Amino acid sequence: ETGVTQTPRHLVMGMTNKKSLKCEQHLGHNAMYWYKQSAKKPLELMFVYNFKEQTENNSVPSRFSPECPNSSHLFLHLHTLQPEDSALYLCASSQVPGGGADTQYFGPGTRLTVL
């Protein structure tokens, strides 16, 4: 059981489609994260938002566009993706980024397949 939800859980899209991933956290946290998880590879941090402001963009291609309208919601807008973008996209939240035992809590992820 987790306080972070993600929709959809599965998504199949063509390279010319536009879709969005949604994440919502019910933990009262102030920081939210997008990660990409590919098979047998470490989690790749994509974006970090702290109090709705983007504080990290780890050289992510512009075909991924994040949006954080408030501290509880995070979106990842997708357009003209490539097959190598197929992966599990995980959302996480934490009280604040960095410092002490600031633990990140994860959603179940969206399994994305790009055809």
Place this chain on the structure above:
Amino acid sequence: GQNIDQPTEMTATEGAIVQINCTYQTSGFNGLFWYQQHAGEAPTFLSYNVLDCFEEKGRFSSFLSLSKVYSYLLLKELQMKDSASYLCAVRDSNYQLIWGAGTKLIIKP
């Protein structure tokens, strides 16, 4: 570069003990995390250590040695439900989490 090393896969028997190791090379150190991730599910927090320690939480224990830049997760009295991937992550000097690729643990009856 920064790197977290952990075995790709391990197999153990139900009721036994297994130790999953993690070594790290990072720019600074501000704590080490262990997460459990069942297939198709969210990673869930298991432990956080920042000083040399051996910490027990029920059947799971975590060990950290700062001088050896090494940690392990010890699982006792293994159950089938412990079949999962175990992720090691280190927070570096910039408070960024550096993740290992995870260890897939297979439990056999």
